[in-house]
Structures are given as structure tokens and as C-alpha cells.
Amino acid sequence: MLTARTKDGKKICLGYNYKKETLLYFRSREEFFCPVCGEKVVLKLGDQRMYHFSHKKGGECRDSYENESIYHMEGKLQLYQWLLRQKIPAILEFYDQEIRQRPDIKFTFKNQKYALEYQCSPIAEEIFLKRTSSYVDAGYVPLWILGNKQIHQKKNNIFSLSNFHYLFLQQTVEGSYYLPSYCPEKKLFHLLNSIVSYSIKNAFAQNRFYSIGQGEIDYLLNPECAYQINLIQWNSELEKIYMNWVLHPNPRQNSFLHDIYKHNLNLFLLPPEIGLPVHSSLFIQTSPIIWQTYLYLDILAKKHPMDIFTVQEVERSFYRRMAKKEIIIRDFPLIKPVNPFLAVMEYLLLLDKLGIVALKGKMAFQLIRTISIPQSNREREEMKKIFFQKYQPMISKQ
């Protein structure tokens, strides 16, 4: 940790870049105590690691600072100094007596107090939710920033994101979503935006980097986000998933595979219209391949051209699948609640653009043409080729 108190209650904060001689002098004259548990702590002034305070072995501190890595301490120190440079009142390791919580940094910006948590190691969702709600109850805006080490880029624009990562999702004023992270080694903010998930653990996303030297707080609280997706790349990832499901099926996918075989469909012969990217797909944990296939089976396949179906009908099928846990949604504690059905509506509106359905009024659609199901691999490849040529630009920038 980076703050401690002296015997007479004075606070010593290592966020001020003291010289080593000054700290050596302090150390020779003062004793230091943990502001949280009151136990004695030692000021470490080694040349290898950054200067910090450390509890004595065996001490029991509620906040267990000792698990803090240098990466974490470096990061919060840089973030703290970054706020000070912008003349934003900030307190490092502020201990809020009332809620017995200690955000890494407390700061006030535009008359709003913020609790910044720089999270470099995974924590249980329960703890995340508990801390978040106690900050909110005490009038803070919780600002959780991921340690950039926690973000695993699989390849360009493809990331492996778990439920833990999605807890950190933030919303811009314009309503775009992004995941903020910070790397103290590169001194860079790395913001993932335009996140479109295609399986429980994988998603496409756009990168945005800001150096802490150039970026101001607005870049972090309200970054520019631009939706963009490469349909061909998207499709090639889906193909890998099909293969993976068949080779290593889990019970959930088994029930899906069983369902589609029952309807004479084959995972490898799904038409290109099923499994399309939409903006809000991240609100549904279940892959778009699965929920879009269900929509096809429950509604579209049962209609004839010119038939009308209502949004309510689609909603009923969606919630029925949800109740049976065939469709699972994601929770995002830091943003305003979003109805996951939004993703389904976006998909229907995309099918409208593709000329498969047509929106009738506000609450109904008409089937214009049935989606044709390829009968062979060759036919499917042909269909995909034509589909991509025709719709790639439109789907890439919805």
C-alpha cells in the first residue's frame, strides 16, 4: 500500500514522489501505522520494487494489502498522479469509515465523487457487486478499471472475455459500451469498444488506446466508440465454433444440437442469415448462432410468405427459451439495465434490411421470403459467397 499514518495521525502518501533521502529520514524518526487496521507497517525502500508500506507478517488486515502486486501499485499511483495533473481533487487509498471500504482512489469531478477501483486480479462476482452497491449507496460513482494484463487478445479484434470482464462494462453519454483497462508498463489506457460477442467467452471488439500523458479524464469516462465488424472474419470464427461444438460438446450445446437435428437441420448447413452480428449481442451470453436459430425454428420456419407475426410472439418464444435456460443473458452492474430482447429486435430489423421480413407498424413483421436451407456443403458455400458480396458493407456498419 502507498499510504500510512504516523503516531500523531499525520498521513504519509507515497503518491507525492518523495526523494529516497527524505523517506529514509522519515523512516529513521517515525513509526507508521495502517490507516485501515491500525497495525504497525514498515516503509520499504528497496531499489528493485517501488517504495511502499507493508504489514508485518502474520498481521490481519481487513483489506489484505499484502496481495497487492507491484503492477497494481504502479497503476494506481500513475492514475492518481494523472488525476492530480488535471487538477482533479483525489485521495489515494482513501478509507471511507462509513462504508468501511477503501477505493484505490477517491476523486471528485464535476461535483460528483468517484470511487476508482483498479482491479488487477480476478475477484468473485459477489464481491464486485457488493462493493459496487455500497459505493452507489454512499453517493459514489464506482469507476472500475481492469488491469490490462487481465485482457487476453486472441488475435486482431478478437478477445477472450469472461463474465468477470463483462462486470466492468461502462456506457458513454451517447449510449455506446466499452471496457476500460490500464497498463502501467506501457502507460496506456486500453478501451475495448464495439464489443460483439459470438460465444460465451469470445467477442469481437475495437481497440482504442490513450497514453496517460496525452489523455484527459473525458477520454476515460466518455471515449469515442465506433461500431465496425468484418463479416468474413466473423464468419470464419463461427465456423471454428461449429467444429468445436461437434468435437467437444458440452451438455448445453448438446441440447441445442439435439433440437436442430430434430428439425432436420445440420449445424454445418445453417444458412448465412443465421448467426449474424448485431450491436447488442453482448447482452445475451448464449451465442447468436443459438438464439438466432431458435428464432428461426420458433417463428420464421413456421410462417409462409406474407404471413404476419407480432413482436409479442417473438418475445414469448425468447422468454420461454430463457426460462428453460436455453438462452442465458448477461448482467452488467455498472450500466443502466438493458432489455436483452433488444438484440433480437436488432436482428429482426437486420432481416428486414436483407429483405426476409418487413416491419409492419411498430409491433409486427411480415415474412417476405423463407430463408432457404442449403442441402449440401457446396450449396452452402455458394450461398455464403453471394450473401457476403451483397451484404458485407451493410452488416459491417449497422
Ligand SMILES: [Zn+2]
Ligand atoms: Zn492494515
